Amino acid sequence: DARVTQTPRHKVTEMGQEVTMRCQPILGHNTVFWYRQTMMQGLELLAYFRNRAPLDDSGMPKDRFSAEMPDATLATLKIQPSEPRDSAVYFCASGLAQGPYEQYFGPGTRLTVT
Amino acid sequence: QKEVEQNSGPLSVPEGAIASLNCTYSDRVSQSFFWYRQYSGKSPELIMSIYSNGDKEDGRFTAQLNKASQYVSLLIRDSQPSDSATYLCAVSSGGSNYKLTFGKGTLLTVNP
Numbered sequence: 008d009a010r011v012t013q014t015p016r017h018k019v020t021e022m023g024q025e026v027t028m029r030c031q032p033i034l035g036h037n038t039v040f041w042y043r044q045t046m047m048q049g050l051e052l053l054a055y056f057r058n059r060a061p062l063d064d065s066g067m068p069k070d071r072f073s074a075e076m077p078d079a080t081l082a083t084l085k086i087q088p089s090e091p092r093d094s095a096v097y098f099c100a101s102g103l104a105q106g107p108y109e110q111y112f113g114p115g116t117r118l119t120v121t
Numbered sequence: 122q123k124e125v126e127q128n129s130g131p132l133s134v135p136e137g138a139i140a141s142l143n144c145t146y147s148d149r150v151s152q153s154f155f156w157y158r159q160y161s162g163k164s165p166e167l168i169m170s171i172y173s174n175g176d177k178e179d180g181r182f183t184a185q186l187n188k189a190s191q192y193v194s195l196l197i198r199d200s201q202p203s204d205s206a207t208y209l210c211a212v213s214s215g216g217s218n219y220k221l222t223f224g225k226g227t228l229l230t231v232n233p
Contacts, residue, residue: 038219049225050165050209063220098164107172108153108219112164 009033011113013099019119025087028116030099031080039082040100040110041067041074050098056082057104089120123148125212127224135232140197142227144210147191153213154186154193159226160206169195200231 012031020026032039040055054064059076067074071090076082086093096117100110124147134140142156153172157165171177171184171193183196193212197204207226213219 040221050223052220052222055220102219104219107170108213109155109167109170110219110221111167112157115164 011099011101011111013097013113013116015116016114017117017119019121020089021121022090023088024120025085026089026093026118026120028084028097028099028118030082030084030101030113032082032099032101033111034080036101036103036111037079038102038104038110039076040102041082041084042098042100042112043095044098044115045095053084053097086118089118091120094118094120123151123212123222125210125222125224127208127210127227129225130228131230132227133230133232134200136200136202138200138231140200140204140229140231142195142197142208142210142229144193144195144212144224145191146193146210146212146222148212148214148222149191150214151188151191151212153219154184155211155213155221156182156184156195157209157211157223158204158206159209165209197229200229202231202233205229205231 041053053067054074056076096115098115099113102110156169159165169184181198185194209226210224211221
């Protein structure tokens with residue numbers, strides 16, 4: 008059963024701390040997306056990678072967020088330092104860079120910054 | 122700024138009825154269209170994709186696309202209480218750039 012996995016599922020941290028979220032895409036998928044979901048803004052694309060190379064991170068606050076893909080089975084999203092406004096659910100999704108261009112979501116990391 | 126608009130709802134229908142969910146988009150070059158279902162506290166789940174004008178049916182779900190009107194809809198026949206969820210419309214310009222722009226979703230409630 009091919010699924011995107013994410014860890015941790017929940018994270019509570021204090022303002023100023025570093026947060027690292029991890030994602031394992033579906034085996035064979037070469038495109039990975041990071042989204043953030045809040046009640047106010049809905050689902051927003053933060054960054055995405057193809058074949059491990061960053062293609063677009065224009066949705067990400069550059070001063071505190073960073074995204075990497077050290078290998079084909081791991082994508083990371085880091086926030087340093089974290090702020091209360093970063094509280095949200097962070098989703099990773101993966102897909103293939105060819106038709107039908109479908110994206111499949113992981114279960115998400117619920118982040119609370121106090 | 123690409124925009125995807127959905128009625129936030131809630132849309133309430135009785136069990137067994139047809140639920141109709143609508144979505145409009147602003148980018149005329151959009152090529153790929155998706156419907157995701159999201160239960161409360163869960164992640165979005167892909168339920169339908171459509172790329173050409175017309176209807177596409179999959180079980181109780183029918184997606185309809187009208188590119189000239191920049192409109193895509195999802196019909197759910199014989200609605201069940203288990204269909205109660207938020208339905209997200211997503212649009213992509215396709216090709217090598219297949220970033221999705223999501224609407225904010227329509228909350229559907231199916232009443233037994």
